[in-house]
Amino acid sequence: MAYRALTEQEAVEYVKGLPGLxxxxxxxxxxxxxxxxxxxxxxxxxxxxxxxxxxxxxxxxARVVGESWPLTIDRxxxxxxxxxxxxxxxxxxxxxxxxxxxxxxxxxxxxVGDHVIMRKGLIEGKRYPLFPKQIGRFLAQTLFYTSDLGAxxxxxxxxxxxxxxxxxCKITEDLVFTDPYENAPTNDFNPLIRKEVEAIWNNKPxxxxxAKLKFxxxxxxxxxxxxxxxxxxxxxxxxxxxxxxxxFAYYGPIGFDIGAVIANxxxxxxxxxxxQNDQGERDSYREYLLETVEDVWNEFVSQFVQLWHKQAKxxxxxxxxxxxxxxxxxxxxTAGYAGCKILRRVIGLAGVADLNAIAxxxxxxxxxxxxxxxxxxxxxxxxxxxxxxxxxxxxxxxTARYYQEATTV
Amino acid sequence: MAYRALTEQEAVEYVKGLPGLxxxxxxxxxxxxxxxxxxxxxxxxxxxxxxxxxxxxxxxxARVVGESWPLTIDRxxxxxxxxxxxxxxxxxxxxxxxxxxxxxxxxxxxxVGDHVIMRKGLIEGKRYPLFPKQIGRFLAQTLFYTSDLGAxxxxxxxxxxxxxxxxxCKITEDLVFTDPYENAPTNDFNPLIRKEVEAIWNNKPxxxxxAKLKFxxxxxxxxxxxxxxxxxxxxxxxxxxxxxxxxFAYYGPIGFDIGAVIANxxxxxxxxxxxQNDQGERDSYREYLLETVEDVWNEFVSQFVQLWHKQAKxxxxxxxxxxxxxxxxxxxxTAGYAGCKILRRVIGLAGVADLNAIAxxxxxxxxxxxxxxxxxxxxxxxxxxxxxxxxxxxxxxxTARYYQEATTV
Numbered sequence: 001m002a003y004r005a006l007t008e009q010e011a012v013e014y015v016k017g018l019p020g021l022x023x024x025x026x027x028x029x030x031x032x033x034x035x036x037x038x039x040x041x042x043x044x045x046x047x048x049x050x051x052x053x054x055x056x057x058x059x060x061x062a063r064v065v066g067e068s069w070p071l072t073i074d075r076x077x078x079x080x081x082x083x084x085x086x087x088x089x090x091x092x093x094x095x096x097x098x099x100x101x102x103x104x105x106x107x108x109x110x111x112v113g114d115h116v117i118m119r120k121g122l123i124e125g126k127r128y129p130l131f132p133k134q135i136g137r138f139l140a141q142t143l144f145y146t147s148d149l150g151a152x153x154x155x156x157x158x159x160x161x162x163x164x165x166x167x168x169c170k171i172t173e174d175l176v177f178t179d180p181y182e183n184a185p186t187n188d189f190n191p192l193i194r195k196e197v198e199a200i201w202n203n204k205p206x207x208x209x210x211a212k213l214k215f216x217x218x219x220x221x222x223x224x225x226x227x228x229x230x231x232x233x234x235x236x237x238x239x240x241x242x243x244x245x246x247x248f249a250y251y252g253p254i255g256f257d258i259g260a261v262i263a264n265x266x267x268x269x270x271x272x273x274x275x276q277n278d279q280g281e282r283d284s285y286r287e288y289l290l291e292t293v294e295d296v297w298n299e300f301v302s303q304f305v306q307l308w309h310k311q312a313k314x315x316x317x318x319x320x321x322x323x324x325x326x327x328x329x330x331x332x333x334t335a336g337y338a339g340c341k342i343l344r345r346v347i348g349l350a351g352v353a354d355l356n357a358i359a360x361x362x363x364x365x366x367x368x369x370x371x372x373x374x375x376x377x378x379x380x381x382x383x384x385x386x387x388x389x390x391x392x393x394x395x396x397x398x399t400a401r402y403y404q405e406a407t408t409v
Numbered sequence: 410m411a412y413r414a415l416t417e418q419e420a421v422e423y424v425k426g427l428p429g430l431x432x433x434x435x436x437x438x439x440x441x442x443x444x445x446x447x448x449x450x451x452x453x454x455x456x457x458x459x460x461x462x463x464x465x466x467x468x469x470x471a472r473v474v475g476e477s478w479p480l481t482i483d484r485x486x487x488x489x490x491x492x493x494x495x496x497x498x499x500x501x502x503x504x505x506x507x508x509x510x511x512x513x514x515x516x517x518x519x520x521v522g523d524h525v526i527m528r529k530g531l532i533e534g535k536r537y538p539l540f541p542k543q544i545g546r547f548l549a550q551t552l553f554y555t556s557d558l559g560a561x562x563x564x565x566x567x568x569x570x571x572x573x574x575x576x577x578c579k580i581t582e583d584l585v586f587t588d589p590y591e592n593a594p595t596n597d598f599n600p601l602i603r604k605e606v607e608a609i610w611n612n613k614p615x616x617x618x619x620a621k622l623k624f625x626x627x628x629x630x631x632x633x634x635x636x637x638x639x640x641x642x643x644x645x646x647x648x649x650x651x652x653x654x655x656x657f658a659y660y661g662p663i664g665f666d667i668g669a670v671i672a673n674x675x676x677x678x679x680x681x682x683x684x685q686n687d688q689g690e691r692d693s694y695r696e697y698l699l700e701t702v703e704d705v706w707n708e709f710v711s712q713f714v715q716l717w718h719k720q721a722k723x724x725x726x727x728x729x730x731x732x733x734x735x736x737x738x739x740x741x742x743t744a745g746y747a748g749c750k751i752l753r754r755v756i757g758l759a760g761v762a763d764l765n766a767i768a769x770x771x772x773x774x775x776x777x778x779x780x781x782x783x784x785x786x787x788x789x790x791x792x793x794x795x796x797x798x799x800x801x802x803x804x805x806x807x808t809a810r811y812y813q814e815a816t817t818v
Contacts, residue, residue, distance in 0.1 A: 148627045153582065157575040166566040173562060178724055204729050211728040215735070218557045222628050315587055319620040320613050326624070 073105035082249035115235035136299025146224035192365035255333025263341035270371035274358030342375030482514035491658035524644035545708025601774035664742025672750035679780035683767030751784030
């Protein structure tokens with residue numbers, strides 16, 4: 001079937017035509033629940049049995065703040081392939097793909113509609129004690145087994161080819177690594193923080209470090225990344241986690257995925273300035289977030305290193321001292337990428353609700369200034385980082401200085 | 410036509426069937442001049458006009474020291490594609506490809522038979538004053554324009570896919586970065602240097618640095634490399650240079666190609682110990698080789714940086730300080746990869762005539778020990794290198810120490 005966007009009813013007919021999902025006479029409901037900016041997402045259910053699937057179809061354009069530009073539907077192939085690979089290593093943490101249709105750019109997959117978007121949960125002040133173990137395992141398993149450590153050299157190289165993803169990488173290259181650090185038309189920030197944003201545009205050491213991180217993003221094919229692992233790509237309940245939407249998947253530096261998780265925890269941390277008025281509650285929730293940052297890294301690294309010792313087929317992986325030096329670079333990359341991802345969410349095209357939900361513009365500006373200070377400190381301080389508490393110490397110090405200055409002004 | 414190895418006569422028929430090369434009634438001679446271990450190489454000439462071409466056909470196996478193993482003929486596609494791209498940027502320095510036949514794994518190309526293999530020239534003590542400018546330009550142009558600096562991001566990523574070259578990369582991974590540093594069955598070294606080789610197998614800091622360089626080789630897709638740029642892949646006359654045989658081409662770290670050139674100059678430098686008995690001549694030729702090492706880097710870097718300033722389309726390339734930091738890492742990579750390539754030629758499967766031509770085993774062992782000491786010093790000392798004289802200083806110091814110790818023993 002040649003590509004065309006499906007209606008709710010056509011989506012039903014489509015899944016009925018697939019073997020093994022629903023019986024022939026099934027009565028199905030269909031509801032399009034996507035935001036229509038990038039993809040159609042049909043929530044299809046069979047009330048009689050409670051059985052349900054998601055049908056996700058890529059649209060041949062992206063629409064952001066009114067603008068619309070063409071965007072390859074090949075990203076549906078990338079996403080379904082990435083989901084399949086990730087599902088192989090962490091089946092409980094990734095929706096199962098039942099069917100992929102290349103021409104329609106359409107994936108039929110497990111419906112995880114009983115989960116909520118983690119970003120929403122964090123904004124509501126929810127705590128997810130299992131999250132570090134879950135995401136740490138997701139990161140360790142998916143990144144290890146697709147890297148030169150865990151994959152056969154031929155398989156790894158074939159996967160690099162499968163996941164060449166130029167258009168979506170370009171979005172990251174522009175919106176994460178370039179536009180926010182100059183006066184670019186795509187930027188979209190709170191006018192009240194113009195002074196701080198201009199200071200970043202003029203901060204030469206910072207821009208140099210970001211350019212280095214960008215070149216690593218462009219060149220370092222370490223593992224199959226999710227590529228966009230923010231808290232909006234994580235569906236969660238108290239007991240379960242599902243990482244979704246790997247449209248940006250490609251072979252890149254491992255620290256980029258871990259940094260995305262940490263950045264989004266810290267964006268919420270900064271947002272607490274305006275999301276939570278009770279100082280005691282705010283401090284307690286921030287403490288929870290910082291512990292989570294530490295635990296995410298610690299869980300990742302302990303599982304990753306265990307895999308390294310037990311599963312690495314690459315002979316040179318076992319050379320004495322290599323894993324320590326590798327892991328040290330990883331945490332430094334992680335901090336650097338986390339910093340870029342924080343800055344871009346404040347300055348660049350795509351904001352986050354953790355900040356945007358703060359109704360009062362001045363209060364929001366204060367939270368955004370804190371986020372900028374944290375992002376900058378992570379990027380500039382990353383080469384001294386060796387363990388997760390070095391990351392949270394940076395955040396604590398920036399925060400202390402921030403409130404001190406606010407008091408003394 | 411399904412794949413089969415051609416005879417001399419069939420090669421003639423083949424080129425006669427191609428448009429634009431020879432006239433219909435042309436009388437052609439054909440001579441197979443390859444060594445038969447990897448490829449058939451037919452030197453086809455038309456005596457009446459002096460017109461000539463090379464027909465190179467990949468064999469579906471590799472034969473080394475009696476052993477034969479299957480090897481993908483896809484390498485012929487890689488080679489012809491790489492030649493075409495390189496020819497686009499430095500047409501005078503790369504043979505022109507007239508025709509490629511995927512099924513026969515066969516390339517018809519410019520015949521550069523009036524050139525000699527540079528390794529042979531160096532062994533004979535020839536000097537090539539234009540060489541640094543030529544190879545510096547080859548390196549700067551081909552590496553810059555295929556990197557994220559000089560290529561459109563979509564084009565670069567497409568090229569990464571075109572040049573996925575797992576089987577030939579695996580040969581490098583094993584024979585350059587792994588086997589020589591452990592007691593592997595592929596190793597093939599002079600029994601007289603067993604003590605020094607075992608010292609390398611037990612040198613943990615050295616093995617750690619080599620493993621890091623290997624992981625960079627596995628992951629850092631910086632530019633389209635020639636991939637095997639030793640002095641046997643360089644055809645030369647006093648006025649002309651042609652870089653041939655890019656079967657190992659893939660996207661990797663830029664320093665790997667530059668390091669290959671420098672390694673092979675230094676292998677000849679070490680070989681002079683046995684190749685040249687007159688000490689004055691030897692010292693003078695070595696001085697020439699070290700100047701050449703410096704000039705190769707200096708020519709490369711000055712052209713590369715000039716291209717960076719004038720031609721880099723990548724916006725972030727122009728961030729203050731980036732090119733300096735990039736170039737500093739490049740020379741350190743260059744030294745590291747040069748070191749690995751020196752060590753592997755002494756210890757590993759494939760030796761070089763610069764050393765193997767020394768008939769006396771003890772004399773050859775002495776030259777090999779010097780080569781090992783140079784390779785090791787480059788790898789371990791690379792992080793302090795900032796300019797080309799830092800490389801040659803390392804070589805000079807190792808050499809001085811070497812002859813001093815030889816005298817005092």
